Amino acid sequence: MQNDGSGRILVQNLSKTFGPVAAVQNLSFAVEPGSVTGFLGPNGAGKTTTLRMLLGLVTPTAGSATISGLPYHQLGNPARVVGAVLENEGFHPKRTARNHLRVYAAAIGVPDQRADEVLALVGLAGAANRKPGDFSLGMRQRLALATALLGNPQVLVLDEPANGLDPEGILWLRNFLRAYAREGRTVLVSSHLLSEVEQTIDQVVIISHGMTRYYGSLEQLRGSQQTRVLVQAADPNALVKALQEAGYPQVEPTPDGRVAVAGATRQQIGDLVAQSGLAVYGMEEDRADLERLFFQLTNGAYTGAPMQQQQQYQPPQPPPGGGWGPPQPGYGPPQQQYQAPPGYQQPGPQQGWGGQR
Numbered sequence: 001m002q003n004d005g006s007g008r009i010l011v012q013n014l015s016k017t018f019g020p021v022a023a024v025q026n027l028s029f030a031v032e033p034g035s036v037t038g039f040l041g042p043n044g045a046g047k048t049t050t051l052r053m054l055l056g057l058v059t060p061t062a063g064s065a066t067i068s069g070l071p072y073h074q075l076g077n078p079a080r081v082v083g084a085v086l087e088n089e090g091f092h093p094k095r096t097a098r099n100h101l102r103v104y105a106a107a108i109g110v111p112d113q114r115a116d117e118v119l120a121l122v123g124l125a126g127a128a129n130r131k132p133g134d135f136s137l138g139m140r141q142r143l144a145l146a147t148a149l150l151g152n153p154q155v156l157v158l159d160e161p162a163n164g165l166d167p168e169g170i171l172w173l174r175n176f177l178r179a180y181a182r183e184g185r186t187v188l189v190s191s192h193l194l195s196e197v198e199q200t201i202d203q204v205v206i207i208s209h210g211m212t213r214y215y216g217s218l219e220q221l222r223g224s225q226q227t228r229v230l231v232q233a234a235d236p237n238a239l240v241k242a243l244q245e246a247g248y249p250q251v252e253p254t255p256d257g258r259v260a261v262a263g264a265t266r267q268q269i270g271d272l273v274a275q276s277g278l279a280v281y282g283m284e285e286d287r288a289d290l291e292r293l294f295f296q297l298t299n300g301a302y303t304g305a306p307m308q309q310q311q312q313y314q315p316p317q318p319p320p321g322g323g324w325g326p327p328q329p330g331y332g333p334p335q336q337q338y339q340a341p342p343g344y345q346q347p348g349p350q351q352g353w354g355g356q357r
């Protein structure tokens with residue numbers, strides 16, 4: 001096998017069990033060069049384990065993860081191909097930022113001056129002689145990123161990079177990653193908060209319980225949202241009946257006493273109401289936001305949504321047979337949204353999925 005130079009990340013049927021815990025279950029996705037891909041899932045979904053397998057730090061139980069066609073350990077000088085920032089990176093407390101970077105530069109065979117270049121790239125030029133022990137969390141994140149950039153890698157893999165960054169830092173990171181991808185490089189960023197990376201990413205892989213829930217473009221996910229009309233009626237039951245009889249099957253009462261109608265415009269509902277002589281006090285469009293879709297896709301395991309939203313929204317039940325696949329039809333993206341990368345066969349539940357944790 002040879003490094004194909006593509007910078008493409010390919011994860012195929014990847015699984016990892018730790019004793020009784022199925023941390024990652026038959027995961028498959030591809031990350032293409034020139035794009036920023038978000039790797040999203042609630043805490044404990046298996047993101048870090050997947051990234052650690054990609055980076056050769058954990059041995060898969062089954063399946064493979066490759067970069068430019070090769071497993072990490074066969075990349076030759078991997079730091080020149082892939083730069084990574086994983087959670088809880090430690091720094092030598094007594095070394096300055098510049099010296100920390102010089103040690104790493106020497107280890108991967110790049111000249112000393114690269115240390116100052118990457119410090120400038122991440123906005124830490126002014127802190128070159130300070131020790132990371134005195135840095136804020138955000139500055140340590142930047143220094144970790146600078147370390148990952150030393151080898152001028154074609155691929156960047158970042159685990160929860162926005163943790164500890166203030167809004168200005170998040171904006172800076174967003175611009176940095178987008179510019180990096182625009183140069184034709186590959187960027188994979190994990191997060192448990194969709195809102196944190198929503199404006200940074202083009203593609204998204206959403207996982208829950210170690211399994212893929214959605215894999216595709218964020219644009220498609222956004223476009224698949226179905227707008228509902230919430231109607232406040234004097235007699236909600238009569239309105240539900242009238243709408244169903246008129247051929248609108250996606251009608252349901254909401255917990256706050258209104259009627260939610262999908263697949264009909266306000267005008268259509270207004271005309272029907274006028275014809276059937278029902279009293280209606282108001283109508284409002286309710287566009288499902290990405291956070292809610294994310295919550296739905298992760299089967300309610302998502303912990304980042306505001307409590308109020310979690311209480312109001314009832315996620316659908318996992319599909320029969322273990323929860324594989326794209327979301328249920330209805331208030332979410334369509335079934336065909338899930339696209340397997342070329343060269344991988346979509347598994348079925350009969351192929352022995354591990355149990356849910």
Ligand SMILES: Nc1ncnc2c1ncn2[C@@H]1O[C@H](COP(=O)(O)OP(=O)(O)OP(=O)(O)O)[C@@H](O)[C@H]1O
Pocket residue numbers: 018021022023041042043044045046047048049050192357
């Ligand atoms: N070395 C390990 N030994 C045993 N269990 C592990 C180990 N590493 C991870 N796990 C378990 O595997 C599951 C997935 O963990 P992982 O850290 O990959 O999730 P995550 O999506 O990255 O979550 P977080 O954002 O909270 O780190 C969890 O149940 C975790 O407890």
